[in-house]
Amino acid sequence: xxxxxxxxxxxxxxxxxxxxxxxxxxxxxxxxxxxxxxxxxxxxxxxxxxxxxxxxxxxxxxxxxxxxxxxxxxxxxxxxxxxxxxxxxxxxxxxxxxxxxxxxxxxxxxxxxxxxxxxxxxxxxxxxxxxxxxxxxxxxxxxxxxxxxxxxxxxxxxxxxxxxxxxxxxxxxxxxxxxxxxxxxxxxxxxxxxxxxxxxxxxxxxxxxxxxxxxxxxxxxxxxxxxxxxxxxxxxxxxxxxxxxxxxxxxxxxxxxxxxxxxxxxxxxxxxxxxxxxxxxxxxxxxxxxxxxxxxxxxxxxxxxxxxxxxxxxxxxxxxxxxxxxxxxxxxxxxxxxxxxxxxxxxxxxxxxxxxxxxxxxxxxxxxxxxxxxxxxxxxxxxxxxxxxxxxxxxxxxxxxxxxxxxxxxxxxxxxxxxxxxxxxxxxxxxxxxxxxxxxxxxxxxxxxxxxxxxxxxxxxxxxxxxxxxxx
Numbered sequence: 001x002x003x004x005x006x007x008x009x010x011x012x013x014x015x016x017x018x019x020x021x022x023x024x025x026x027x028x029x030x031x032x033x034x035x036x037x038x039x040x041x042x043x044x045x046x047x048x049x050x051x052x053x054x055x056x057x058x059x060x061x062x063x064x065x066x067x068x069x070x071x072x073x074x075x076x077x078x079x080x081x082x083x084x085x086x087x088x089x090x091x092x093x094x095x096x097x098x099x100x101x102x103x104x105x106x107x108x109x110x111x112x113x114x115x116x117x118x119x120x121x122x123x124x125x126x127x128x129x130x131x132x133x134x135x136x137x138x139x140x141x142x143x144x145x146x147x148x149x150x151x152x153x154x155x156x157x158x159x160x161x162x163x164x165x166x167x168x169x170x171x172x173x174x175x176x177x178x179x180x181x182x183x184x185x186x187x188x189x190x191x192x193x194x195x196x197x198x199x200x201x202x203x204x205x206x207x208x209x210x211x212x213x214x215x216x217x218x219x220x221x222x223x224x225x226x227x228x229x230x231x232x233x234x235x236x237x238x239x240x241x242x243x244x245x246x247x248x249x250x251x252x253x254x255x256x257x258x259x260x261x262x263x264x265x266x267x268x269x270x271x272x273x274x275x276x277x278x279x280x281x282x283x284x285x286x287x288x289x290x291x292x293x294x295x296x297x298x299x300x301x302x303x304x305x306x307x308x309x310x311x312x313x314x315x316x317x318x319x320x321x322x323x324x325x326x327x328x329x330x331x332x333x334x335x336x337x338x339x340x341x342x343x344x345x346x347x348x349x350x351x352x353x354x355x356x357x358x359x360x361x362x363x364x365x366x367x368x369x370x371x372x373x374x375x376x377x378x379x380x381x382x383x384x385x386x387x388x389x390x391x392x393x394x395x396x397x398x399x400x401x402x403x404x405x406x407x408x409x410x411x412x413x414x415x416x417x418x419x420x421x422x423x424x425x426x427x428x429x430x431x432x433x434x435x436x437x438x439x440x441x442x443x444x445x446x447x448x449x450x451x452x453x454x455x456x457x458x459x460x461x462x463x464x465x466x467x468x469x470x471x472x
Contacts, residue, residue, distance in 0.1 A: 001030050001453050004145035006160055007037040008060070010293060010326070011176035012151035017044065017050045018333050024446045026050055031450070034143050034181075036136070036160070043317070043327055061133045063188075070127035071155060071188060076110035078120035078186040085208055086183035086387040097378035113151035118184045121210060128162055128189050145169055146453040151176040158188030165189060170448065170456045176223075178352050178433060179389040181205050194451050195445060197221050198435035200392070219444040220436030226337045227359040228439035234338035243310050248288040250416050252276070253343035253362075255353040258294045263379060265295070267371035269303055271405060272347070276308045281412055288312060290339060292351075293326045312339065345415045349385035354393055358430040359437070361423060363400040363415040365408065381395040398422060398429040447466050 003025065008014050016022060016035075032052045035044055044055040063071070079088045095103040140148070140163060148164045149172045150157055161171055173191035175181065181196075192208070194216045196202050202218055205211040226232070237357050240247040253274060256265045269289055276285045289311045291300050300311050315332040336356075340346070346357045347365045357364045368385055377383065384390060385401070386458035393399060399422070400411035414421055430437065436444070 001028075001144060001450070001457065002032040002034065002145045003449065003453060004034045004036060004140070004143060004148045004164075005149065006058075006150035006152075006157060007035055007039065008058075008150075008157060009152050009176065010320060010328070011223065012174065013037075013039060014328055014333070015151070015174065015176060017048070018328055018330070019222050019225060020442045021222065021446060022048060022053070024442060025449075026052055028450070034139075034145065034380060036139060039327060047330065058136055058139075058160065060156050061131075061135075063127070063155070063159055064131045067127040067130040067158070067188075070123045070130075071158075071186075073110070073113070074120045074123035074127065074186045076106045077113055077118065077123060080107055080110045080114055081120055082208055084388055085185075086140075086179060086389050089184040089383075090183065091185075092117075093378045093383055097376070120433075124186050124188055124190070128158075128165070131159055132162040132166050133159040134163070136160045137167065140164050140167045140169055146457045147172050147449065148450065149174055153180050153184035153187055153189045161189035162356055170452075172452055174290075174445070175201060175205070178355060179387070181208050182388040192456075193214075193217070195219050195448060198433060200432050217448045218435060219448055220438075220441035221355075221434055222441050222445060223438055224356070224359050224434060225441045226333055227340070227356070228437050230341060230360070233334065233341050236342050239338055239342040243288070243312065245286045245288070245310060246284070248343040249284045250281075251288050251342060252412070253288045253290060253339065253346045255290050255346055255348040255351060256292045256295050256300070257349055257351050258292060259296050259299055263375060264349075264371040264373050264381065266303075267373060268297060268347070268349075268367055269300075269309070271371055271408070273303075273306055273309055275409060275412070280409060280415060283416055286310065288339070288343065290314070290336075293328070310441065344419065345412065348362055349381045350387075350390055354399060355430070355434055359434065360427045361426055363419060363422060365415065365425075366399045366401045366409045367408070368401050369403045371405075392432055393429060396425050396429040396432065398425040449456075 006015060007016060013133050025033055035055045036058045037044060038057060040060060041055045041057040079091055082088055136331060148169050151174045164171060170192040172193040174195045181201060187209060194205055194211055194219050196205060197218050197220060198218050202213060202216050205216060206213060237247055248313050254269060259265050272287050275281055276287055287309045289300060289303060291297055297313055303309050304311050313386050315329040315335055317327045340356045340362060341360050345361050345365060346353055347362045347367060354364050368382055370380055402408045402411050
């Protein structure tokens with residue numbers, strides 16, 4: 001049995017290469033693994049040398065013009081079809097920012113197409129008939145995999161998936177992030193199977209992509225697996241010693257986001273540092289700024305020597321740059337999990353760090369204002385809280401949502417004096433969006449992938465879902 005992975009994004013790199021997934025797969029003597037990646041091939045081979053593992057470098061190819069035009073129509077129809085999706089909300093906001101008045105005309109045309117019964121899936125199915133990456137097709141022909149497994153729901157993987165589909169190889173989507181079902185728009189090629197986090201995500205995939213429930217398996221979140229083995233992580237004393245933080249201090253963990261999208265990251269750091277230095281929180285505190293891998297690391301150099309502030313960059317290669325030039329080191333997951341575990345409160349604008357915190361029952365304060373900066377609506381952080389994927393957080397009341405400095409100070413005093421506040425709400429959110437908290441997600445994921453590969457190899461796959469769900 002041969003499995004072919006397409007790894008072209010950071011999250012799936014972590015899920016496959018920074019978890020027990022590979023070791024569990026390769027412990028089966030009948031399993032071979034081929035990794036096709038846009039990351040450096042040698043970065044994988046030098047860590048995972050194995051007789052039944054091979055890595056190949058691939059490069060994204062532009063789709064042919066007919067496919068591009070059809071997918072553009074699919075996006076327009078999807079925008080009308082799914083008005084409450086994060087994809088639609090972001091697209092309209094971006095159009096407002098750029099002054100693209102032409103989008104209104106395109107959406108009028110899309111409404112006409114939808115009224116004629118032409119849904120977005122019609123256009124993506126037509127688009128899938130054109131193109132296909134020749135180089136990737138040769139890899140598939142040579143390797144003859146039982147299953148192609150990927151995680152990107154954006155069109156950049158389309159030519160690879162078309163090539164696999166043209167060779168009759170089934171596709172398994174492993175959803176990598178909480179926002180993907182609502183924020184990535186129509187898929188260029190529909191998967192034969194999908195591995196999702198929870199029943200809630202199943203519902204999102206069915207609603208926004210028409211994926212049939214019987215073609216999906218909820219297995220949990222590989223990324224969070226180490227979070228549920230807390231005893232293996234650094235204790236408070238060791239963690240504080242590693243960063244030079246006084247253990248009696250409360251740790252305020254500010255999780256940055258991509259500064260190209262969040263303009264006020266640096267200003268929030270200044271606000272929090274002033275609150276600590278001014279003694280307004282009532283207890284000794286230390287600000288730990290953990291820089292997102294997607295952020296620009298150089299923007300945080302100015303804070304490295306401030307009193308009561310520690311800047312933590314994620315461990316990995318390319319730490320001078322961040323973003324797509326960064327690759328996590330083998331111990332990055334351990335460091336990240338230990339950081340969340342030992343935080344007394346996590347502050348962020350709007351990110352999946354809410355879920356990280358819930359795994360450890362750590363209170364979260366969401367910063368829903370621009371820290372004094374003058375930002376137009378399409379740049380204001382308030383836009384994030386309207387997105388569909390953020391609604392469960394708001395509906396469960398699992399965090400403090402603050403809209404000015406005074407509310408921030410009140411929320412901080414509350415969580416520092418009563419860490420159990422909103423504990424029930426955090427648990428409900430954890431159950432809804434993360435689901436399994438047993439630390440066995442990679443085991444479930446591997447077992448399900450092997451079952452799917454065996455079913456497909458035996459020629460007895462479940463019925464295709466091309467006409468299932470909302471598209472039936």
